[in-house]
Amino acid sequence: MLDREGIAKRIAQELQDGWYVNLGIGIPTLVANYIPEGINVEFQSENGLLGMGPFPVEGAEDADLINAGKQTVTMLPGGSIFDSATSFAMIRGQHVQLTVLGAMEVAENGDIANWKIPGRMVKGMGGAMDLVASAENIIVAMKHTNRKGASKLLKACTLPLTGVGCVKKVVTNMAVLEVKEDGFHLIERAPGVSVEDIKNATEGRLVVPDVVPEMTI
Amino acid sequence: MLDREGIAKRIAQELQDGWYVNLGIGIPTLVANYIPEGINVEFQSENGLLGMGPFPVEGAEDADLINAGKQTVTMLPGGSIFDSATSFAMIRGQHVQLTVLGAMEVAENGDIANWKIPGRMVKGMGGAMDLVASAENIIVAMKHTNRKGASKLLKACTLPLTGVGCVKKVVTNMAVLEVKEDGFHLIERAPGVSVEDIKNATEGRLVVPDVVPEMTI
Amino acid sequence: MNKIVADAHEALQGLQDNMTLMLGGFGLCGIPENSISALVEMGVNGLTCISNNAGVDDFGLGLLLQKKQIKKMISSYVGENDEFERQMLSGELEVDLIPQGSLAERCRAGGAGIPAFFTPAGYGTEVAEGKEVRIFGGKPHILEAALTADFAIIKAWKGDRYGNLIYKGTARNFNPVMAMAGKITVVEVEELVEPGELDPNFIHTPGVFVQRIFQGKNYEKRIEQRTTRPKA
């Protein structure tokens, strides 16, 4: 079973040289810490920043330099600043090659829900709806089950949708799955997790090949 | 009868303090030379320039600083440079208070034609269609008649239109006219031009008040 | 051209109950602090506020929410504000949640004279309800309308009396697009400079979009999530 860092490490293996990448709040943010050797990527933050660097050292925080999670950040050489319309022009215009974001639910048809629990929690969709509607390549980073132990990989989402048929890949604490026409394809198991465990934790249609390798992270 | 400079001088009287103004190619460009005392206006050139100044002194021409007529220009303090999309955002979004442009024909309903003579001349509309479709306040600067002596103020345009029902005022070498629901209202005569002269030179419906003052320029 | 006014109160003259306002900023970054304080002092009510976020409980637009001056919020993300959530869930506050990119583009469109445009964002979700759907390139899009405001209230870093503005870092965010979309655009700057001091080649917002400008004071610039790494 992977922890949050483990999920981030596994997703980092998906990065390709030269990609522009948008990382959502939470686990996705951690991906930046595990960029593979020899791979150069630039991180886009939808509040208007390209070439985002690590958090500043203590005392160097700049209130005028934050990421989309409202965290103080730094910039790397070659970065740039732009307004919100330009930022989403990049996203909507598919100039950003990969989006990694969290989810409450993912359905076997690629639908995703992550912004609202009716009557209980409404934080808003932020940039997520633009990101999932536009990105060619979307990876969801999340736990396989919710706090009550119920599957978050469903036949159909029960919560209000963020986007339809858009998720291509899901990396959870238990598995890596690809979303294809006939459901979730199990690609890899987390260390110490059996195919049976994953079957039990997956409500949506799961397609299991003969051999499911364990991840190497 | 006014010459080109006279037409420009008369139009300059229409300027109001604080206005942003777009001047077309030809006679409209000359308006900048006659800004009344005490009036501050800024000139917008649709190729991406606000705060356009006079032509440079000889030897100071900069190939990277031209106006929409492709003429070398200068910038005044407080000016700014922007891309073509932003330039027309200003125009389409009605942030520019006055547009002055030339025309081949104006109709009594405010239609204007100035970009094409089928089979003979097709230079293109440039920014004129955006300007006339958006500007609240459009003044046409032109000669009252064409080279053959035929009226350019018509019942209906015969050439392909640039915009419909948009012209508010016309200043010619003979007169100042307002375009209203019932046609061209004669507001002023050029020095030495009689109402009768103007009637003879105007094909469109002309509304003549009892008294038509002579311009003071 | 001299668009300089003395302070936020003079800049906001004419702002009345039930008006629609745009307010720049992302989280607490790049928000018009002086103008928000003035709005609290003016006590205007029934406001519709277009702003990406709603501040926090005791800062930014949270100050207006506390005083119940806001009737309706148009935002993309409001997750940092408990009082906001309480007023929304209880029905005291009308809320229109909009995808962030659509919000930005709708403001720009309002300023640019584009009354409506198609975007894929929100198709198949609540956001698309009642909106026209059309397929382009095999992909469904929804028609979104432009947004404008009676007042756009903007924070910039430096500005001159023509209204030319530059922003600093990610405090830029929604400020330039909202600056375009106000019937009256009011700007507070950290520093007023003389015309010509800002390089015309690097002005972020040309003065044509701005009606009133003043030098703000006592900026707190509160940091919402102070994140650091240890010194090496």
Next chain:
Amino acid sequence: MNKIVADAHEALQGLQDNMTLMLGGFGLCGIPENSISALVEMGVNGLTCISNNAGVDDFGLGLLLQKKQIKKMISSYVGENDEFERQMLSGELEVDLIPQGSLAERCRAGGAGIPAFFTPAGYGTEVAEGKEVRIFGGKPHILEAALTADFAIIKAWKGDRYGNLIYKGTARNFNPVMAMAGKITVVEVEELVEPGELDPNFIHTPGVFVQRIFQGKNYEKRIEQRTTRPKA
């Protein structure tokens, strides 16, 4: 990230007959001189060129027109080019004339993932033929579609290996919006600089829009209308 290539020929690799190109510039100001020369040398034919103007007879896109490499021009104003007018009136050249603001916005839309938008420009004229008309705010608008290109060919003043660009003066014009709309965006700059030399706060085109960049040479920067005033 290193997007630097040796020269225009390397930058234009993969550019083939019958492709659609965008070319930045307004008149002869800010045109990609090196790339245009390379296109002539490559001898590609049947091109559709999206460019505000068509150069003059012996410079800019006029060079491609002379060699009849262009099948179709999409422009707003072509009044400075006799050969152009001849080819158009004789029917050798297809021409799609577009209002300048619509041209700029259609390029931006293509780059920004906005497939279509409404604009008032051209309503009631030839430009509106076959286009959807809709009333907004009592005023008729027409629906215009986004433009994209196989290659966008851009001229900037300075750039770095990430593809970050700044432009100089009114040589900016269509370059930034076209830079957004190319499947492959190729940039020639007067000066390549090291990453970090361009202030991130004042970059006109962020590198994300750019695929290839090279340092141009021998810029002529011809002036179309040399207008001066006497020395005082």
